[in-house]
Amino acid sequence: MSDMLEIRWHGRGGQGVKTAALLLADVAFNTGKYVQGFPEYGPERMGAPVTAYNRICDEVIRDHSNIYEPDFVVVVDETLLKSVNVIKGLKPEGAILVNTDQGPEKIAAKLKGYAGKVLTIDARKISEELLGAYFPNMPMLAGVIKMSRVMDEQVFLDNMNISLKHKFASKPQMITGNMKVLERSLGEVQGL
Amino acid sequence: MIKDRLSGNEAVALAMKSMNMDVMAAFPITPSTEIPQYFSQFVADGATETIFVPVESEHSAMSACIGAQAAGARSCTATSSCGLALMNEVLSVASSLRLPITMCCVTRALTGPINIHNDHSDAMGVRDCGWIQLYAENAQEAYDNYIMAVRIAEDPKALLPVMVCQDGFITSHAVENIILLAEDEIRKFAGFYEPENYLFNSREKVAYGPYDSPVYFMEHKRQQAQAMIDSLEVINAVSQSFGDLTGRYYDLLEAYRAEDADRLLVVLGSTAGTAKQVVDELRKAGEKVGLIKIRAFRPFPVQALVQALGNAKIVAVLDKSEGMSANGGPLFADVCAALGGRGPRLVNYIYGLGGRDVRPLHIKEVFEHLKDDIEGKTPAAKTAANYRYLAVRE
Structure with a gap:
């Protein structure tokens, strides 16, 4: 299963981390892949650290354990860098994407010991400017596509448009805003 | 479809x-x-x-x-x-x-x-x-x-x-x-x-x-x-x-690469998927391992199980619940009753309680233990212990 892509998400309860992981599974499924998207449940409350996982593969996925040596890590909440060892097991040939207004060099200094690529994106700025509120999961989802190159960017956008039309059938104003967030986020990943 | x-x-x-x-x-x-x-x-x-x-x-x-x-x-x-x-x-x-x-x-x-x-x-x-x-x-x-x-x-x-x-x-x-x-x-x-x-x-x-x-x-x-x-x-x-x-056929149990295996696992549920991946990996390295996934636990498929376990030297039954019997878990008890003392040696592992993650390395560990058991390498104190725990701190 060497072509298996494994992603670990770190965030806080209420930030839409599980939703983002499930949406990633959705779009990967739509491009013909075998997928898994699952959260690691703990005490459920707003603000508590949460972890979610994705496996994406061309073959059937049978492993039902959590992911310990991910190819990519996504940190949706920067404050977790202090309390959670987000680079644990992360492959050196992989990469980590952090939601921050600081550049990759500053974040890399906080991730002492990680030899792989450090990427950043200012998800707060993008979300607040385009949606008028802080929903970090959509910029991070676009950032994961940029980081992992798991699929063509246009294919990703086309599929997300379909997913969002389905998800926000009763709130069509959410579709255009989120699509703008995704498009802009693809161009704002730093450190590539 | x-x-x-x-x-x-x-x-x-x-x-x-x-x-x-x-x-x-x-x-x-x-x-x-x-x-x-x-x-x-x-x-x-x-x-x-x-x-x-x-x-x-x-x-x-x-x-x-x-x-x-x-x-x-x-x-x-x-x-x-x-x-x-x-x-x-x-x-x-x-x-x-x-x-x-x-x-x-x-x-x-x-x-x-x-x-x-x-x-x-x-x-x-x-x-x-x-x-x-x-x-x-x-x-x-x-x-x-x-x-x-x-x-x-x-x-x-x-x-x-x-x-x-x-x-x-x-x-x-x-x-x-x-x-x-x-x-x-x-x-x-x-x-x-x-x-x-x-x-x-x-x-x-x-x-x-x-x-x-x-x-x-x-x-x-x-x-x-x-x-x-x-x-x-x-x-x-x-x-x-x-x-x-x-086109999806199911039996009372699924025997996965079990026919010529000398070491077998008996499992229920999602662990079977993780274990199948390990079996494939070990098979590639030439090891004769396999697994039995019980689909119907009640009624217990005695005949199918006896047939499926027939050629193994040793079988590890994995129980995701502690029966508190001082004699192993409930699946183990049923497998023992089905074999009635005939067939391969049976050992029991209690594992995965309360969400303890079941990783491929844990399944590999069981197959390693079973190899030691067959080769007589298990320390004497442990040889008699057929009731074991997997991935627990003690």
Whole structure:
């Protein structure tokens, strides 16, 4: 299963981390892949650290354990860098994407010991400017596509448009805003 | 054939909806809550004609199912952990009344200490209640087993309630690829529920649940036990016709690369998937390993198991519940009883309690131990210990 892509998400309860992981599974499924998207449940409350996982593969996925040596890590909440060892097991040939207004060099200094690529994106700025509120999961989802190159960017956008039309059938104003967030986020990943 | 991606809970809710159940009665409990949640959405959307009965406890949920099914309706529910424990009293009522109710048990640890995560202590706690128990490896199997469960339960040779078990969170909350059937195909497969006896039959009146004195009680139990024995054949027949419809054939158990294996595992549920990957890896390195996944735990597939274990030198039975018997877990006890002292050496591992993650390296560790056992390398003190723990600090 060497072509298996494994992603670990770190965030806080209420930030839409599980939703983002499930949406990633959705779009990967739509491009013909075998997928898994699952959260690691703990005490459920707003603000508590949460972890979610994705496996994406061309073959059937049978492993039902959590992911310990991910190819990519996504940190949706920067404050977790202090309390959670987000680079644990992360492959050196992989990469980590952090939601921050600081550049990759500053974040890399906080991730002492990680030899792989450090990427950043200012998800707060993008979300607040385009949606008028802080929903970090959509910029991070676009950032994961940029980081992992798991699929063509246009294919990703086309599929997300379909997913969002389905998800926000009763709130069509959410579709255009989120699509703008995704498009802009693809161009704002730093450190590539 | 409809390709989709769903969680195990969504898949089961969809199977229930597709069969157009007459009644669903449920009370929410993690991690099964999503099933009645999705289902009540279907009801609210008018996507099904099922009557959804929101009750005030799991005891009431099962009691409502019993009442509905006895009246002549096809009924279903879903629960987990303490919810299943609270149903315990009425579970035996359902099975002894020979009411073919179906239920999804999303397995979770029984409380003490409080824990919401997966193991099999809830389902194992009711294994003697006279319900057929089918276990699923993934969302696809949970969905398929549920569709088959209705036909198995209602077959006149069985007439027993069926519990479709899937692993809490691991299967219930993970989104995976799945192949669905069209609703009309499912309805055609499930057929129309026409019980021979039912309370709303004004032409032929029957009583359900009267007192049974010692004069007949034992004969009734004997008949109920015979139904469980006969249900082995029913499960096989229904699985065969499901395979003919879908191309997905299921047996009472699945023997995976077991034929020439000298070391075998016996497992239930999602662990089978993780273990299959390990078996493939070790096979590539020339090691003769394999596994048996028990699909039907009740009725216990004695003949199929004896045949499948025949050529192994040693077998590790993995129990995701601690039977507190001081003699190993419940699956181990059944495997021992099936072999009756003949065949390969059996050892037991208690593992994965309360959500302890089951990793490929743990499965490898078991196969390593088994190799040491065969080669006589196990330290003397441990050789006699057939009752072991996996991935525990002590």
